[in-house]
Amino acid sequence: ILNVEQSPQSLHVQEGDSTNFTCSFPSSNFYALHWYRWETAKSPEALFVMTLNGDEKKKGRISATLNTKEGYSYLYIKGSQPEDSATYLCALGGHNDYKLSFGAGTTVTVRA
Amino acid sequence: GAGVSQSPSNKVTEKGKDVELRCDPISGHTALYWYRQSLGQGLEFLIYFQGNSAPDKSGLPSDRFSAERTGGSVSTLTIQRTQQEDSAVYLCASSLGIPASGANVLTFGAGSRLTVL
Numbered sequence: 001i002l003n004v005e006q007s008p009q010s011l012h013v014q015e016g017d018s019t020n021f022t023c024s025f026p027s028s029n030f031y032a033l034h035w036y037r038w039e040t041a042k043s044p045e046a047l048f049v050m051t052l053n054g055d056e057k058k059k060g061r062i063s064a065t066l067n068t069k070e071g072y073s074y075l076y077i078k079g080s081q082p083e084d085s086a087t088y089l090c091a092l093g094g095h096n097d098y099k100l101s102f103g104a105g106t107t108v109t110v111r112a
Numbered sequence: 113g114a115g116v117s118q119s120p121s122n123k124v125t126e127k128g129k130d131v132e133l134r135c136d137p138i139s140g141h142t143a144l145y146w147y148r149q150s151l152g153q154g155l156e157f158l159i160y161f162q163g164n165s166a167p168d169k170s171g172l173p174s175d176r177f178s179a180e181r182t183g184g185s186v187s188t189l190t191i192q193r194t195q196q197e198d199s200a201v202y203l204c205a206s207s208l209g210i211p212a213s214g215a216n217v218l219t220f221g222a223g224s225r226l227t228v229l
Contacts, residue, residue, distance in 0.1 A: 004154075032214030043116070044203070046217035089155065093212025098168045099145060100211055100218065104154030 002026060002092045006103035013080045013110050020076040021106040023090030027071035032093040034100060035064055035075055039086040047075075047088075080110045114138075118204050118221035125194055126229050133189045133224045137206030144187050145207075145218065146179060150200040158202075161187060194228045201225050 005024045013019045025033070032051045038044040048057040053068040061078045077084050087107045091100035117136040125131050137144050146158040157171040161181040169179070176195075181187040191198055202225075205218040 031212055034211065034214075034217065036218075036220075041222075043220040043222045044205075044218075045220075049211075049214050049217055051214040091155075093210075093214060095212075097212045098143075098160045098162075098210055099157050099171075101157070102147070102155035 002029065002094050002097070002101040004090060004092050004101050004103040006088075006090060006106050008106060009104065010107040010109070013077075013084075013108060015080060015082060015110055015112050017080055018076065018078045019080060019108065020074050021088065021108075023073045023075070023103055025071050025073075025090075025092045027068055029094040029097075030068045030071070030092070031095050031097070033066055033068075033073050034091040034093070035073070036089045036091065037086045038089060038105070044089060075106075077108070080108075082110045082112055084108060085110045116204055116206055116219055116221035118202075118224050120224055121222060122225045122227075124227045124229065127196060128193055130190065130192045131194055131226060133191075133202050133204075133226070135187045135189070135204030135206075135221060137185065137187070137204070138219055139185075141206035141208055141219070142184065143207045143210060143216070144181060145205045146187070146189050147203045147205065148200040149203065150197075155203065158189070191226075194226075196228050199226055199228045 035047040036044040050066040055066040087105040091102045144161040160168040201223045205220040207216040
């Protein structure tokens with residue numbers, strides 16, 4: 001199991017504000033970094049998969065960046081809306097690994 | 113099927129009883145994973161199936177936990193003599209191939225919430 005850390009554990013955002021949070025991972029043995037969104041009472045859903053240093057992915061108002069040399073990924077939410085309220089999970093895939101190792105998640109609550 | 117189905121969605125049991133949790137993955141997905149999330153914890157890997165075999169079951173917490181997959185499809189996670197620390201949401205996920213390489217993503221079920229009294 002690879003050690004994946006996410007910070008902060010939770011955050012509250014005012015509707016319309018932008019926010020970002022971090023996923024840190026060991027830079028050695030990196031293969032892929034996944035982001036998933038888990039809304040209450042629903043299944044976790046894949047947001048992004050990134051494999052290359054410097055990768056940037058965007059989906060609507062949500063975007064992510066990747067730095068494999070220093071071992072971190074940022075996820076950004078621009079102009080937060082109440083429907084963005086969820087737990088955001090990052091997960092690391094390593095070489096010669098069958099599974100993804102997940103962080104504990106960042107829970108985002110957007111206040112109207 | 114259209115998505116990953118898990119049953120039951122909720123299970124309350126008494127300490128010491130056995131429970132079975134079922135996962136029906138997306139048709140054609142050869143890789144199947146079980147994870148669990150205990151209160152306040154992250155997703156904890158339990159076991160990985162490729163077809164009917166389990167190359168990685170390193171995450172099973174004790175010999176009270178077992179899992180099988182039949183026909184390259186449905187999987188059952190069995191917990192014997194349940195303990196209170198087994199209370200968690202058990203998530204099943206499937207994918208076309210191994211997600212660690214970045215070529216595939218996991219599709220999750222809605223989970224089975226287990227409460228052991």
